Amino acid sequence: MIIVEEVQNQHQKKEFLVFPTQLYQHDKNYIRPLDNHIEEIFNPEKNKFFKGGECKRFLFKKDHKTVGKVAVFINKCYEQDQPTGGFGFFDCINDQPTANFIFDHCKNWLQQRGMEAMDGPINFGERDKFWGLLIEGFEEPLFGMNYNFPYYKELFENYGLKVYFEQLCFTRPIFTEVSRVFTIAYERNKRNPAISAQPMKKNNLEKFAKDFTEVYNKAWASHGEGKQLEEAKVLKMFNTMKPIINEHISWFVYENETPIAMWINIPDLNQWFKYLNGKFGIFQKLKLLFLKQFKKNEKMVGLVFGVVPEWQRKGIDGYMIWEGTQHLRKHTDFKVTELQWIGDFNPKMVKIAETLDTTVTRKLATYRYLFDRNKTFERHPYL
Template sequence: MITVEEVQNTQQKKEFLNFPARLYQHDKNYIRPLDKDINDVFNPEKNKFYTNGECTRFIFKNKSETVGKIAVFINKSYEQIQPTGGIGFFDCINDQETANFIFNHCKNWLRKRGIEAIDGPINFGERDKFWGLLTEGFLEPLYCMNYNFPYYKELFENYGFKTYYEQLCFSRPIFAEVSRVFTVMHAKYSKNAKISAKPLKKNNLEKFARDFTEVYNSAWASHGSGKQIEEAKVLKMFKGMKPIINEHISWFVYENEKPIAMWMNIPDLNQWFKYLDGKFGIIEKLKFLWVKKFKKNEKMVGLVFGVIPEWQKKGIEGYMIWEGTQHLRMHTDFKTTELQWIGDFNPKMIKIAENLDTTVTRKLATYRYLFDQEKDFERHPII
């Protein structure tokens, strides 16, 4: 007999965090997320999505033993054809009946609130964290990336979830051969005195925040939803990232000092956080500083890549990538780079990733479940 507990008290909150650690204790690739990062999602003072939504966590037990957990939520700004809620932070033993019980519980919770479909596993927050179910490439997860057992795919699909879209993660070895196109373009633009490449520097974050904003808003204004970003927000983000910025791996290209392209990377924090067992108190912060100093981090993560429209399809990215690659090969320990996931509904970005000489090394899936199974299922539209 499975019982349900809504997460409310301190003990339940700890169990919500500790259950996955027990479940994955023999999986060498599992990296426990920082408790702080999980808790912040469920803190209305930290998570702006509570202003236009609601979220509840549940723990499921068989007698006194935890067999599963999940968060279920509604984000009213998440506009879909039918009212759609979300589930995330799902973990479960390898038992279909238990998973069905959990999914049914969420469906009933959402149905009472006028919802007609579920997307999951997703985050009660932005898509850059805790989004999607890992289906291929069961490697160590990147920081704030979901990780799960392979059997989770069957638990979702046997219940009736279908793939709404796939999330593709592209990677390449740092010392792999670089496309001849890149080296040719590098040779071409190196002769142009108007063109220069500069790495991001911590002592001049204001300048690089301004340059980032200019390139981002120009490169992405007509792409997808066309969201503009404010310079003040970029500077705040840069300042927050300052402790982990590596000055050798983020690059900007200029034409007569005007920014025309950027390639933003950071170290994969999980290569350090995996030694902290999810905690980040005073002792763990000191340990983090020690690990960061003495443990080589061999993986970097690509955050943003952009070229302003006037310079697109002219090969300037080849100049930037080869300039940056030569430098970081000499000055860092990184051996691989991985891009943040790209949805299969975004062929333009996929083409850019492929042109960077990358290969797909892992896939995640965002699933959708329609309460009315007679309705036609439609995948995410192409943008």
């Protein structure tokens, strides 16, 4: 018999964090997320989505031992064709009846609140973290990325969950030969005296926040689910990121003084955080400073790549890639770059990633389960 416990006290919160470390203790690729990053998601004072939503965490126990956990939630900002809730932070032993019990619990909880479907595993927040089930590429996860055993896919699909969309991660080794297309684009654009490339500098974040906002809004404002960004919020984000910004790996391209393209990367923090065992107290912060100084980080993560519409298909992307790559090869230890996931429903962005001389090395999937089993299932529409 499985006992359900809602996570309420400190002991249960600790168990929610610790259970995955026990489950994955023999998996060399598992990296424990920082406890405080997980806890902030479930803190109404830290997570703005509590203002219009509801979220609960549960532990599932059998014979006094934890056999699974999950978070289930309603996010009013998550607009779908039918009222759709979500579940995430799912972990479970390799046992289909146990998984079915957890999924049933999520479904019942959501049905009681008027939902007609559930998506998972997703985050009670933005899509940039803890979103999707790993189905290919079982390697060390990037910072903020879900990791799970291969058998999770069977647990999901045997229950009846179906892939709503796939999330593609593209990788490119830094020292592979740069595409001839990029070389030609670079040579053509470097002859234009109005075109220049600049790396992001920490001492001038106000300027780069302004330039980022301008390029992003021009490139993405009308692009599918894109939305306008505010300069003040971008600056706040940049200031938060300041300790991890590497001035050699984020680039902007300008026509005279006007920003026309950007390529934003950060180091993969998991290459350092994997030595902290989920903790981030004073000792771990000192250890992180030591690691950053003496432990080479060979992986960077591509966050945003964009070119304003009037400069698209003119080789500016190739110019920027060539200029940035030549520089970071000389000034950093990075050997590979991986782009954060791109949904398969976004063929334009998939095409851009493919033109950057990348290959798909990791896939995640967002699953959907319709409570009315007679209703026709449809995948995420193309943008």
